[in-house]
Amino acid sequence: MRRREFVLLPALALGASVRPLWADHHILSLDPLIVDFDLSTQQGRYTGIDDFYIRNHFTIPQIPELPVLSIEGEVAKPLRLGWEDLGRLAKKQAGAVLECAGDPAKVTSLVSDGLWEGWRLGDVLALAEPKKEGAFVHLFGRDGYARSVPIERAMSDGMLITKLNGRPLVRNHGAPWRALFPGWYGADSVKWLARILLAPSPLPPDGDTYLEVWQSPAGSLQRKPLQRVLVNSVIINPAEGAVLRAGRILIRGLAWSGNGTIRGVQASGDGGKIWRPARIESVPSEYDWVLWQAEVDITQRGPVELVSKATDAAGNTQPSSRDPRRVDYYGNNTWSRVRCVVV
Numbered sequence: 001m002r003r004r005e006f007v008l009l010p011a012l013a014l015g016a017s018v019r020p021l022w023a024d025h026h027i028l029s030l031d032p033l034i035v036d037f038d039l040s041t042q043q044g045r046y047t048g049i050d051d052f053y054i055r056n057h058f059t060i061p062q063i064p065e066l067p068v069l070s071i072e073g074e075v076a077k078p079l080r081l082g083w084e085d086l087g088r089l090a091k092k093q094a095g096a097v098l099e100c101a102g103d104p105a106k107v108t109s110l111v112s113d114g115l116w117e118g119w120r121l122g123d124v125l126a127l128a129e130p131k132k133e134g135a136f137v138h139l140f141g142r143d144g145y146a147r148s149v150p151i152e153r154a155m156s157d158g159m160l161i162t163k164l165n166g167r168p169l170v171r172n173h174g175a176p177w178r179a180l181f182p183g184w185y186g187a188d189s190v191k192w193l194a195r196i197l198l199a200p201s202p203l204p205p206d207g208d209t210y211l212e213v214w215q216s217p218a219g220s221l222q223r224k225p226l227q228r229v230l231v232n233s234v235i236i237n238p239a240e241g242a243v244l245r246a247g248r249i250l251i252r253g254l255a256w257s258g259n260g261t262i263r264g265v266q267a268s269g270d271g272g273k274i275w276r277p278a279r280i281e282s283v284p285s286e287y288d289w290v291l292w293q294a295e296v297d298i299t300q301r302g303p304v305e306l307v308s309k310a311t312d313a314a315g316n317t318q319p320s321s322r323d324p325r326r327v328d329y330y331g332n333n334t335w336s337r338v339r340c341v342v343v
Contacts, residue, residue: 055100060172138202236253254290263311
């Protein structure tokens with residue numbers, strides 16, 4: 001049964017009755033709601049709304065009939081904006097992968113690709129006339145979740161989203177509007193955005209949440225903000241544990257990066273000793289993923305390991321293993337590995 005076949009989850013935290021949820025829907029948590037996406041079911045470039053992954057941090061909030069977005073703090077003109085005010089701004093569309101920072105980058109993952117529509121966050125903020133003291137933009141969701149981003153990122157990359165794949169945002173995805181930062185991990189793309197505060201400094205960190213943590217040889221820890229989405233690829237077929245016939249084997253997958261288009265993908269049928277270039281099936285774009293396929297010849301029978309690695313336009317390539325100095329759980333982008341048996 002596909003995930004779209006089960007009924008709705010917006011009311012989960014509100015005590016409403018729902019049908020049973022089946023295990024193969026990959027429901028990781030009910031409240032907060034976390035649902036991953038089976039990448040092997042991807043058809044075309046954009047992920048269907050019913051399949052799009054969900055990563056909430058708190059209970060899904062109630063949405064007022066007439067929502068308002070307030071902008072305050074280090075601005076010359078504090079504002080409360082409604083649909084009519086925002087509707088005067090020029091619309092923008094952008095195709096972009098959205099990936100959770102803690103995505104395991106496996107076949108079932110917290111990553112999807114969508115066609116987003118809304119307004120440039122820079123245009124929204126400009127209405128309030130930001131002051132030079134407002135170096136950081138604090139984003140507050142109706143669910144209680146909050147994040148900070150530098151003003152430069154908000155003005156250049158940020159969007160205030162109202163539609164996904166040509167349809168108005170549904171409640172699970174942040175209706176009526178949410179933030180989006182193409183090329184950056186989804187942690188900053190606050191859903192159900194209610195308030196924006198410009199401030200001289202960022203919000204204080206919540207422990208090590210959404211931080212890179214590096215350990216020195218002496219054992220001391222250094223914490224840094226997360227980078228852009230790291231270059232990644234995932235083999236979506238064959239599946240882990242598949243039994244394959246010896247000969248030419250077709251490998252299919254997806255690849256993406258927050259640092260520009262995918263320049264190439266390579267695949268291996270022997271654990272990474274011999275590589276073959278993959279054919280990119282979709283036209284690369286800056287923040288969308290690409291579908292790719294490669295053929296490898298395997299004549300030796302027994303266990304085999306299929307591997308893929310991607311390279312982006314900036315020259316970044318997936319590493320074979322994670323840097324041992326890094327002790328957090330974010331930014332997983334090592335080679336995609338699938339173990340099969342050849343008969």
